[in-house]
Amino acid sequence: xxxxxxxxxxxxxxxxxxxxxxxxxxxxxxxxxxxxxxxxxxxxxxxxxxxxxxxxxxxxxxxxxxxxxxxxxxxxxxxxxxxxxxxxxxxxxxxxxxxxxxxxxxxxxxxxxxxxxxxxxxxxxxxxxxxxxxxxxxxxxxxxxxxxxxxxxxxxxxxxxxxxxxxxxxxxxxxxxxxxxxxxxxxxxxxxxxxxxxxxxxxxxxxxxxxxxxxxxxxxxxxxxxxxxxxxxxxxxxxxxxxxxxxxxxxxxxxxxxxxxxxxxxxxxxxxxxxxxxxxxxxxxxxxxxxxxxxxxxxxxxxxxxxxxxxxxxxxxxxxxxxxxxxxxxxxxxxxxxxxxxxxxxxxxxxxxxxxxxxxxxxxxxxxxxxxxxxxxxxxxxxxxxxxxxxxxxxxxxxxxxxxxxxxxxxxxxxxxxxxxxxxxxxxxxxxxx
Amino acid sequence: xxxxxxxxxxxxxxxxxxxxxxxxxxxxxxxxxxxxxxxxxxxxxxxxxxxxxxxxxxxxxxxxxxxxxxxxxxxxxxxxxxxxxxxxxxxxxxxxxxxxxxxxxxxxxxxxxxxxxxxxxxxxxxxxxxxxxxxxxxxxxxxxxxxxxxxxxxxxxxxxxxxxxxxxxxxxxxxxxxxxxxxxxxxxxxxxxxxxxxxxxxxxxxxxxxxxxxxxxxxxxxxxxxxxxxxxxxxxxxxxxxxxx
Ligand code: SF4
Numbered sequence: 263x264x265x266x267x268x269x270x271x272x273x274x275x276x277x278x279x280x281x282x283x284x285x286x287x288x289x290x291x292x293x294x295x296x297x298x299x300x301x302x303x304x305x306x307x308x309x310x311x312x313x314x315x316x317x318x319x320x321x322x323x324x325x326x327x328x329x330x331x332x333x334x335x336x337x338x339x340x341x342x343x344x345x346x347x348x349x350x351x352x353x354x355x356x357x358x359x360x361x362x363x364x365x366x367x368x369x370x371x372x373x374x375x376x377x378x379x380x381x382x383x384x385x386x387x388x389x390x391x392x393x394x395x396x397x398x399x400x401x402x403x404x405x406x407x408x409x410x411x412x413x414x415x416x417x418x419x420x421x422x423x424x425x426x427x428x429x430x431x432x433x434x435x436x437x438x439x440x441x442x443x444x445x446x447x448x449x450x451x452x453x454x455x456x457x458x459x460x461x462x463x464x465x466x467x468x469x470x471x472x473x474x475x476x477x478x479x480x481x482x483x484x485x486x487x488x489x490x491x492x493x494x495x496x497x498x499x500x501x502x503x504x505x506x507x508x509x510x511x512x513x514x515x516x517x518x519x520x521x522x523x524x525x526x527x528x529x530x531x532x533x534x535x536x537x538x539x540x541x542x543x544x545x546x547x548x549x550x551x552x553x554x555x556x557x558x559x560x561x562x563x564x565x566x567x568x569x570x571x572x573x574x575x576x577x578x579x580x581x582x583x584x585x586x587x588x589x590x591x592x593x594x595x596x597x598x599x600x601x602x603x604x605x606x607x608x609x610x611x612x613x614x615x616x617x618x619x620x621x622x623x624x625x626x627x628x629x630x631x632x633x634x635x636x637x638x639x640x641x642x643x644x645x646x647x648x649x650x651x652x653x654x655x656x657x658x659x660x661x662x663x664x665x666x667x668x669x670x671x672x673x674x675x676x677x678x679x680x681x682x683x684x685x686x687x688x689x690x691x692x693x694x695x696x
Numbered sequence: 697x698x699x700x701x702x703x704x705x706x707x708x709x710x711x712x713x714x715x716x717x718x719x720x721x722x723x724x725x726x727x728x729x730x731x732x733x734x735x736x737x738x739x740x741x742x743x744x745x746x747x748x749x750x751x752x753x754x755x756x757x758x759x760x761x762x763x764x765x766x767x768x769x770x771x772x773x774x775x776x777x778x779x780x781x782x783x784x785x786x787x788x789x790x791x792x793x794x795x796x797x798x799x800x801x802x803x804x805x806x807x808x809x810x811x812x813x814x815x816x817x818x819x820x821x822x823x824x825x826x827x828x829x830x831x832x833x834x835x836x837x838x839x840x841x842x843x844x845x846x847x848x849x850x851x852x853x854x855x856x857x858x859x860x861x862x863x864x865x866x867x868x869x870x871x872x873x874x875x876x877x878x879x880x881x882x883x884x885x886x887x888x889x890x891x892x893x894x895x896x897x898x899x900x901x902x903x904x905x906x907x908x909x910x911x912x913x914x915x916x917x918x919x920x921x922x923x924x925x926x927x928x929x930x931x932x933x934x935x936x937x938x939x940x941x
Binding site: 265266269270273274276277291294295296297298300303304306308309310312313314315316318319320354358360361362363365377395444517530531533539607610611613614615617621624625 | 705794797800801802803808820825826827828829830831832838840856858859861862863880899903905906907909910911913914915916918919920921922923924925927928929937938939
């Protein structure tokens with residue numbers, strides 16, 4: 263088979279993987295070598311669906327011995343199959359990198375012959391790349407169930423390693439991916455995180471010991487293929503961040519690829535839900551929120567009308583309005599419409615003089631949300647009475663004029679949620695500003 | 697009203713700023729000769745570039761204000777905005793008054809003007825670190841043409857010298873006819889005048905084809921969103937993208 267045909271099949275099979283992040287590692291180039299990693303990541307293009315292309319995201323093979331219901335590569339599915347050799351993979355990566363098409367490689371694979379056999383092939387690929395003095399970014403998906411020694415070896419050569427959880431609950435796993443066990447997923451995660459900790463202390467003693475997965479590990483959850491609630495998903499993410507020190511959890515709206523009786527029959531992926539989870543995830547990681555603050559058993563799912571932070575603020579009105587000139591950094595971050603950047607700027611600007619309402623706009627706060635929750639030099643600018651109903655109504659009224667501005671993506675959403683109000687700036691997912 | 701006119705070089709601009717202090721004058725505008733048009737409203741003062749004077753201003757920004765400010769000044773300068781000379785002058789005047797804290801004055805219009813333009817310049821630099829495309833040409837040189845809005849080719853050089861350290865490359869600003877050449881050891885900025893066509897290396901078209909194919913296949917069909925694509929990747933940068941041609 264020609265390389266071109268393999269590429270077609272194996273890029274196509276990899277595209278549902280959402281992670282395009284290439285940040286968090288600052289691997290330096292070696293003398294006479296090729297490549298380094300940029301600490302905040304670089305996008306090299308944006309595909310026709312608008313997503314950032316940073317890494318060459320590809321499967322090593324899509325031949326699979328397993329039959330997971332939600333997956334295109336399941337063995338019972340009749341599709342064209344292909345497989346690279348490690349050398350082909352290396353050449354492709356290096357040649358793309360030299361032309362500045364990519365930031366590095368994101369390699370995963372279906373399971374060919376056995377988990378360990380496949381993992382060996384992946385190891386050979388990343389090892390050869392490093393031996394050829396390639397110092398660009400490598401993200402490797404570990405194969406659940408493979409020999410832990412092979413994983414340990416591979417971890418020495420890559421910047422990030424991940425194991426996909428895919429389904430947020432044990433029940434879901436039983437129903438849709440009966441050949442995988444929770445054990446197979448949790449074990450390598452534990453291995454990776456303990457190796458990272460061990461490696462950090464080792465490197466304090468021996469400066470030259472190799473870095474083990476310097477950019478940490480991440481995982482992916484499929485949203486909407488099982489009946490799990492947002493609350494379950496978010497608490498799972500929270501404990502993954504805490505227990506395994508995960509760098510990122512990615513959420514992927516379930517794209518209907520098969521008609522398995524155990525799968526929900528939907529026509530479009532639940533994108534808005536995915537979006538809300540991303541917003542909430544940012545709140546956990548950067549804004550000091552806990553999952554229990556955002557959702558509880560009475561409200562186990564996010565409100566489709568308000569982003570999670572607005573939602574939280576409305577339910578906690580007793581903490582507001584907040585005086586911009588006095589609030590500490592933690593509290594500033596909790597104000598809807600104020601992101602990390604503007605909170606930092608407010609703190610800086612306050613050091614040289616008081617801030618008035620006009621200044622806030624210059625600083626980049628989103629006043630159309632923030633104004634209901636703040637005072638500026640003692641004055642309230644909400645233009646409405648300070649109570650739950652009034653604020654909710656104003657927020658809704660405000661966002662509904664945006665209804666006609668952004669279409670495209672929303673058409674599919676509207677068919678999914680007939681009573682849906684407008685989707686807030688889809689870009690927040692990328693910039694993380696709320 | 698008074699207008700200072702400098703020769704268009706960074707040293708020229710810094711000399712002009714030196715002269716305002718030396719002559720105790722307050723020009724309303726500082727313009728590059730390339731943007732200058734005779735106007736009866738202004739009294740024009742032409743400034744002779746003097747490296748000694750510009751050095752003094754350079755060092756004074758560094759020691760009396762900060763390195764960050766120096767970077768801002770340079771980025772604002774390469775924006776080639778007609779007003780950038782005037783903005784820089786006003787910004788620095790405030791800077792010599794308030795010192796190290798200059799860039800904390802985030803609500804002052806003089807600081808804002810500079811931060812706004814430098815944000816645009818930094819954004820373009822970051823864009824080009826990703827969107828620049830090298831083509832392998834004969835003799836195994838990698839050649840990347842582009843047409844940036846701002847004059848940033850020199851600000852890209854060190855990034856690519858670190859990254860592609862084991863290949864010879866050229867980054868060519870086609871609009872300004874300048875470029876950076878790198879020979880695996882050091883890089884230089886020089887004028888470039890290309891005549892005739894460029895011959896690709898043998899395997900170049902093969903990899904271009906693979907990349908286009910990859911680009912086509914990575915998009916999720918029921919999420920196609922040209923609007924989002926264009927807002928993330930402005931169309932002005934598409935001309936030299938392999939995957940978009
Ligand atoms: S093991 Fe992975 S590739 Fe194979 S069917 Fe299951 S999810 Fe798909």
